[in-house]
Amino acid sequence: MVVRLDLDGNEIKAIKICMIGGGGFIGSHLCETLMWETNHTVLAIDVYSDKIDHLLQEDTPWANRISFYQANITLDPRVNDFIKDCDLTINLAAICTPADYNTRPLDTIYSNFVDAIPVVKCCSENKKRLMHFSTCEVYGKTLGSYLPADDPRRNEPEFYVLKEDDSPCLYGSIEKQRWSYACAKQLIERLIYGEGAENDLKFTVVRPFNWIGPRMDFIPGVDGPSDGVPRVLACFSTNLLRREPMKLVDGGKSQRTFLYIKDAIKAVMLMIDNPGRANGHIFNVGNPTNEASVKELADVMTEVYSKVTGLPKLPQPTVEVSSLEFYGVGYDDSDRRIPDMNLIQKQLGWNPETSLNDLLEVTLDYQHKTYADSIAQSMNSSKAA
Template structure:
C-alpha cells in the first residue's frame, strides 16, 4: 500500500511512517516543517520506500500529485500545541480548516480513503466524562483564543463526515487524546517533555494553575497501532473514534512522578494560567476518553502504563532511546 501522511515529519507522523515502512508499505510525506522537523525523519530518508516533500497542504498542485500516487491518506498536518494556538489563532484556523479542505477536495477526485486526525479539544468544556464520541461538544466563548483550535478541528470533522455522506468519499475521523513518547518536544506547550527537560536540568518544574486538572497519556506506539488498524478496517468509514489512554492523573501528581522517576531535585512551582498564556485562559478540568467504541472494533487496549511511558521519555531525553528503523546512509527526497 502507498500511504500519504501529511504532517509526516511531526512527532506522531514520524512514528506512523516507521510503522508503515516496517510492515512493507510505501510512505509519502508532505510537511512544511512549521512544527515538524527533518530530524524526526532523518533516519528514514535512505529507505527505498520512503519519500518526502517539503511543502504545504495548501499547495493544490503538490497535494493533487501526491494524492494521485497514494492509496490512502492520513491527514495529520495541523497547528498544534496550546502555546501556538493562543499566540497565533489566525494561523491555527487557516492551517486546520483550509488544509483539510484541500486534502479532502483532491482525495474526492480519486475517491481515496482519508483518515482525519482531530483532537480531544473538541469536547471543550463538557463535563460528561469520560468523553464519548456521540457526546455533546461544549465550546467556550469566541473571545477566548484557545477555543479557535477546538472549533477549527470540529469543522474538520463535520467536513470529513459530510464528504462521506454527500459524496461517498471514504473518511474516518479520530480524536487523539494526549499522546506522548520519544521525539515529542515541549516547544509548543506539551506538558510531559517540558516537565522531563526541566527535571533533568534541575530547573523548576512549572505547573500551570493549581495542578488539579487531570489528563490521560497514551504512548505514541499504541496510538499509531490504532491508526493503522483503523485505516485498514472497512467498518471504520464514516465514523469517529477516540484514541487514548483512560489512566487519569492530575498535572500536579504528574510533576511529582516525573521528579521521582528522573531522580531530580527540581522544585515544583505553580504559575497562574493568565501569566502562562493569556488573561482569562480557560482549561479543561478533566480529559478522559471512552475508548469502548474503538476497542469493540479493533480490540484496542493501551499496552504501556503511564510510568513506563514516562521512563521511555526520560530515557529519550537522556539520549538512551533507539529508533525503530536503523539510520540509513543515503538520502532520498522527492522534488517539490
C-alpha cells in the same frame, strides 16, 4: 516479509500512503512502524524531516518504500497530484501546541480548518480514502465542569466520560481564544462527515487523547525556539533537564489521560489495515487508566527522572503560575478527558497496554540521553556570557 492478515483473516495488500505532516511526532512513529513491519509505501510531506531522517537513508531495506517531499501544503499545488497517486491520505498537518491557540488564533484556524479543506475535497472528488487527525479537544469541557464543585453528579460517568456519538462539544466564549483550535478541528470533522454522507467519502477521523513519548515537540533553545512553549511533556522535560521547577498552570488541577505513542500507533495501524471496520467512524484513541492531574504528572515525572538519571530530586520540584502569566490573555482549559473506549474496542479490538510510569521511564530516559549534553552546554555558555 510474512503475509499480514487483517482482523477478518484476509491478506493485507500493500498500499501507497500520502502522509501529510509525516515529519512530526506522530508521523515519525507511524513511518517507523510502516517501514519496519509492513510492505506499504509512504510519501511523507512536511516542512521538516529531522524526526524521520533516520528512515530516509539510502542503505536501509525500506529505502524504495519511503520518500520525503519538503513542502508547505498551503503553497504547493503538487499535493493534489500526490493524493491522487496514493490509495490512502493521512493528514496530520496542524498547529497543535496550546500556547499558539490564544496567541496565534488565525494561524491556528487556518492550519486546522482552512488548509485541510483542499485535502478533504481532493480525497472526496477522487474517491480516495482519508484518515484525518482531529483531537480529543473537540469535546472541550466536561458537562460536569458546569455543575457546582460539590455536586455528586460530577462523579457520574455521563458527566465526564467523552463518547464519540453522544457527548456534546462545550467551549468557552469567543474571547477565550484557546478554543480556536477545538472549533477549527470540529468544523473540519463536520466537513469530512458531510462529505461522507453526501459524496460517499471514505474517511476515518482520529481523536488522540494526549499521546506522548520520545520525539514529542521540541526542547526550547535546543531544537526549537528559546521562547517557544511546547506541550506539557516537553515543558516538564525541559524543566527537569535544566534542573528548574516545573510550572503548574493554575495549580495543575486539570486532568488528562496519557497514552504511550507506541500503543497509539497500533491503533492507527489497525485503522489503516482494516478499512471496512474503520471507514465512516470517528475514534477516540486514549488510555482511560492512565489518568493524572497535571500536578500528579509532575510528581511522577520527578520520581521517574530521578530514577533513570540517578540525579537527586530538587527540594522544590514544582511552582504554581497563573494561566495569564504562562499563556497570556484568552487561555482556558479542558478540565478532564476520559475517552469512552467502546467503539474502538468493538470495531478494532484495540486496547492500550502501557502504564504512565512505564511510558515515562522510556520517554525520560530518551529525553535525558538526547538532550542533557546540549542543555548543559547552552546553560554553561549563557552563564559565561
